[in-house]
Amino acid sequence: MAGKxxxxxxxxxxxxxIGSGAVGAVYARYLVKAGCLVSFLAxxxxxxxxxxxxxxxxxxxxxxxxxxxxxxxxxxxAGAGHFDQVWLCLPSTxxxxxxxxxxxxxLRGCPALVAWTPDVADMDKLASQYPGSIAQGLIGLxxxxxxxxxxxxxxxxxxxxxxxxxxxxxxxxxxxxxARLLKQGGLPATTSADLPWLEGRLAAATICAVAxxxxxxxxxxxxxxxxxxxxAADAGIExxxxxxxxxxxxxxxxMAGPRKLALKTIMTLGPRVMPFDLETYLHYxxxxxxxxxxxxxxxxxxxxxxxxxPTSALESLASALTDLSARATEHAA
Numbered sequence: 001m002a003g004k005x006x007x008x009x010x011x012x013x014x015x016x017x018i019g020s021g022a023v024g025a026v027y028a029r030y031l032v033k034a035g036c037l038v039s040f041l042a043x044x045x046x047x048x049x050x051x052x053x054x055x056x057x058x059x060x061x062x063x064x065x066x067x068x069x070x071x072x073x074x075x076x077x078a079g080a081g082h083f084d085q086v087w088l089c090l091p092s093t094x095x096x097x098x099x100x101x102x103x104x105x106x107l108r109g110c111p112a113l114v115a116w117t118p119d120v121a122d123m124d125k126l127a128s129q130y131p132g133s134i135a136q137g138l139i140g141l142x143x144x145x146x147x148x149x150x151x152x153x154x155x156x157x158x159x160x161x162x163x164x165x166x167x168x169x170x171x172x173x174x175x176x177x178x179a180r181l182l183k184q185g186g187l188p189a190t191t192s193a194d195l196p197w198l199e200g201r202l203a204a205a206t207i208c209a210v211a212x213x214x215x216x217x218x219x220x221x222x223x224x225x226x227x228x229x230x231x232a233a234d235a236g237i238e239x240x241x242x243x244x245x246x247x248x249x250x251x252x253x254x255m256a257g258p259r260k261l262a263l264k265t266i267m268t269l270g271p272r273v274m275p276f277d278l279e280t281y282l283h284y285x286x287x288x289x290x291x292x293x294x295x296x297x298x299x300x301x302x303x304x305x306x307x308x309x310p311t312s313a314l315e316s317l318a319s320a321l322t323d324l325s326a327r328a329t330e331h332a333a
Contacts, residue, residue, distance in 0.1 A: 012037050013181060014082065016111075018103065019089035020049040020074065022143035023116065026160045027087065027167070028072060029056055030185030038072050039081065043099055045074040055157030057146055059275045065154055079106035085174060086111050087137075088126075091292040092119040095126065104130050112174035118207070119296050120200045120243055135174035138192075138199045141166040148280045159276065164188045170195040197249050204239035207296050208232045208317065209263055210286045214293070215320040218283035224267040228320075233259035234313035235297075242304040242311075294321055 014037040017024040028038045042050040053071035060066075075081070086107060094100060095117065104113075110132030115122055116139050126134050143160040147153055167182050167189040169175035175191055182189035192198050212232030216223035223229055236259055244251035271278045286293065297318040304311040 013084045013177070014039070015181075016041055016078065016081070016083040016086045017089055018078075018086060018100070019094075020047070021089065022145060022158045022160065023139055023141070024087065024089035025054070025056060025070060025158045026141060026143045026162070027089065027182065027187075029068060029070060030182050030187040032070075032072070032185070034181045034185035036181055036185075039083075040072060040074045041078055041103060042074050042076060045076055050074045055155055057154045057157055057159040059159055059161045061161070061273065061275060063275075065159065065275070067154070067157075077106060078103040079108060082108055083111045085114055085178065087114045087116065087178075089116050091289050092117045092122050093289075093292045093295055095122060095129070101129055107132075114169070114174060114178050118199065118203045118292070119299060120196055120203070120246060121299060123196070133172065133174055135172045135178065136170045136195050136199065137175070137178065138168040138195060138202070140164075140168055140188075142281070144281055144285050148277060149284055150280060151277070161275065162187055165190055168192050168195060168198065196247055197244070200243035200247060201240055203296070204243055204300075205236045205259070207293055208236040208239055208314075209266075210282070211235070211293055211297060211317045211321055213282060214286065214290070214324065215317065218279065218287070220267045220271060220279045220282075224264055229263050229267075230260050231313055231316055233263055235317050238304060238310055238312075238314050239300045242300050242307060242309055245307050245309065246303055290321075290325075294318065294325075297321070 012035050015031050016039050017028055018041045020040045020042045024040065031038050040050065044050065052074060053069050056068045056070055057065040058068065112133045112135060113126065113130055114135045114137050115126055116137040123134060123136055141160055141162050143158060146155070146157050146159040166187050167179065169179040169189070169191050171191050171193050179189045179191050209232050212228040213223045216226050216228045241251050297314055301311045301314050301318060304314065
């Protein structure tokens with residue numbers, strides 16, 4: 001009598017996440033729920049971000065945060081295993097780090113990279129650094145270290161809010177696989193047929209707004225009622241046109257009025273609907289990645305000048321942030 005046919009189970013995908021901060025931790029949670037093997041790569045496995053286990057706090061829009069413990073392996077050598085995908089959960093400024101290039105060179109078999117950095121030029125930069133395939137990802141969730149400054153709860157760990165489209169991937173093979181794995185784990189994830197242009201437009205609006213908020217002293221009320229808000233809206237329009245030309249997209253001149261109204265609406269309604277202090281989060285998170293904000297502003301200005309497009313609002317924002325950095329340095333000295 002013939003035996004029963006054996007059922008072959010698919011081998012779990014092994015994902016290496018470079019960047020042991022809040023974004024990588026949240027995506028790792030859902031990858032594990034989808035049955036993936038996940039490891040973190042860190043320069044120092046004794047660093048605060050690399051410590052395991054750690055606590056994740058999932059914030060719903062209504063109700064209290066739910067806790068989840070996470071305990072995943074942390075390695076310091078990308079050549080220590082075979083990986084199906086490598087996710088770069090890093091700021092754009094980290095792509096020039098020699099350590100990252102050394103680790104990319106150490107990867108065996110050139111697995112697909114999934115880059116979650118915000119600058120549209122990052123894909124071209126990575127293509128010059130890495131011979132394998134590269135997929136682009138857009139971060140749609142909010143994540144941060146807890147507790148936020150000035151608060152005692154929740155316990156130390158990572159807090160996150162996972163709205164619809166918490167992750168958007170390009171329509172490449174690697175992008176579709178990454179989106180499918182996150183969805184299998186329960187995270188709202190999807191793909192886009194034109195992700196570079198989607199990410200470019202969102203980055204133009206978001207980064208310029210954050211720069212204006214920083215210039216206004218990280219006060220939502222102060223930003224909403226100051227000249228920084230219309231300047232940020234104008235800078236976002238300039239950045240959109242510059243990005244469109246960089247990507248070869250046809251861009252009609254955007255209207256400044258709707259952008260200003262949208263920013264005012266977000267500044268007014270955002271604090272009312274968020275389950276944590278939005279102003280404190282924005283200051284805490286974006287101050288940490290201030291170098292990235294300044295780098296992307298400088299890149300837009302350089303591209304715009306090369307393209308012969310207006311950059312005056314971008315230049316005003318960048319100059320304001322340069323002055324803030326200089327005053328902070330003087331104060332520290």
